[in-house]
Amino acid sequence: MLELRGLGKRYTVHDREVVALADVDLVLKPGSFTVVVGRSGCGKSTLLRLLAGLTLPTTGAIHHNGGRPKVGCVFQEPRLMPWLTVAGNVGFGLVGKVTKAEIEARVEAALALVGLSDFRNAYPDQLSGGMASRVGLARALVLEPELLLLDEPFAALDAFTRRGLQGELTDIWLARRPTVVFVTHDVEEAVLLADEVLHMDGGRIIGRREVPLPRPRDATDREFVALRRAILDDLSGRAGSSPPPA
Ligand SMILES: Nc1ncnc2c1ncn2[C@@H]1O[C@H](COP(=O)(O)OP(=O)(O)OP(=O)(O)O)[C@@H](O)[C@H]1O
Numbered sequence: 149m150l151e152l153r154g155l156g157k158r159y160t161v162h163d164r165e166v167v168a169l170a171d172v173d174l175v176l177k178p179g180s181f182t183v184v185v186g187r188s189g190c191g192k193s194t195l196l197r198l199l200a201g202l203t204l205p206t207t208g209a210i211h212h213n214g215g216r217p218k219v220g221c222v223f224q225e226p227r228l229m230p231w232l233t234v235a236g237n238v239g240f241g242l243v244g245k246v247t248k249a250e251i252e253a254r255v256e257a258a259l260a261l262v263g264l265s266d267f268r269n270a271y272p273d274q275l276s277g278g279m280a281s282r283v284g285l286a287r288a289l290v291l292e293p294e295l296l297l298l299d300e301p302f303a304a305l306d307a308f309t310r311r312g313l314q315g316e317l318t319d320i321w322l323a324r325r326p327t328v329v330f331v332t333h334d335v336e337e338a339v340l341l342a343d344e345v346l347h348m349d350g351g352r353i354i355g356r357r358e359v360p361l362p363r364p365r366d367a368t369d370r371e372f373v374a375l376r377r378a379i380l381d382d383l384s385g386r387a388g389s390s391p392p393p394a
Pocket residue numbers: 159160161166167168186187188189190191192193194195
């Protein structure tokens with residue numbers, strides 16, 4: 149269980165204070181899939197950076213029973229190292245931490261999960277955008293994360309490729325059950341993936357919607373469409389969503 153209590157982050161830019169995150173209280177249950185939506189600059193990436201331990205909070209704290217969780221991060225740009233093969237990129241984070249044989253086994257398993265076993269010896273410039281995104285996902289999965297953080301990982305992809313990867317991510321999550329926090333601007337993607345959608349504004353969580361639909365989900369399903377519409381209304385301020393989580 150991860151608990152965020154009174155979490156806040158302020159930056160000082162040219163003597164001016166920017167409140168990126170304010171007073172966030174949130175409980176992430178093990179194995180849950182949380183999607184965060186909200187307009188640009190509302191603090192979504194800051195929340196992920198704090199969860200990843202890439203930056204420290206100004207106020208509040210993150211509590212995790214059992215020490216810091218193992219974290220894997222996936223960003224919009226996979227930022228692969230061009231001089232390394234696919235396998236080299238995926239295994240890079242393990243070098244020096246586990247034996248060579250274990251790296252090889254874990255890289256093979258991660259590549260199989262994202263369907264790229266046949267491309268283990270390819271170089272990044274030989275990959276399509278969707279394949280590069282898969283490598284980015286495999287690079288996070290190889291760490292066997294308890295907490296998987298994804299910041300708009302599929303935003304740069306065409307709709308068809310994105311839909312395929314959304315399905316693959318759902319399958320991987322169902323098989324491995326990491327706790328996932330996923331940031332997106334795409335409300336349909338949020339409803340496809342989430343157990344719960346959090347709505348952020350001005351550095352705060354101002355609403356939440358549970359997604360009680362069975363998986364795999366159908367975006368043309370009546371309940372799906374209604375929920376998508378409700379979240380779009382939340383985002384445009386047309387309707388109030390349920391109160392933030394305790
Ligand atoms: N390193 C930083 N230094 C100064 N200000 C920052 C820094 N990182 C974020 N901010 C500010 O904090 C606020 C929240 O930024 P954040 O990147 O978390 O928003 P976001 O919701 O992820 O936006 P987007 O959807 O555009 O990625 C913004 O006003 C941003 O300018």
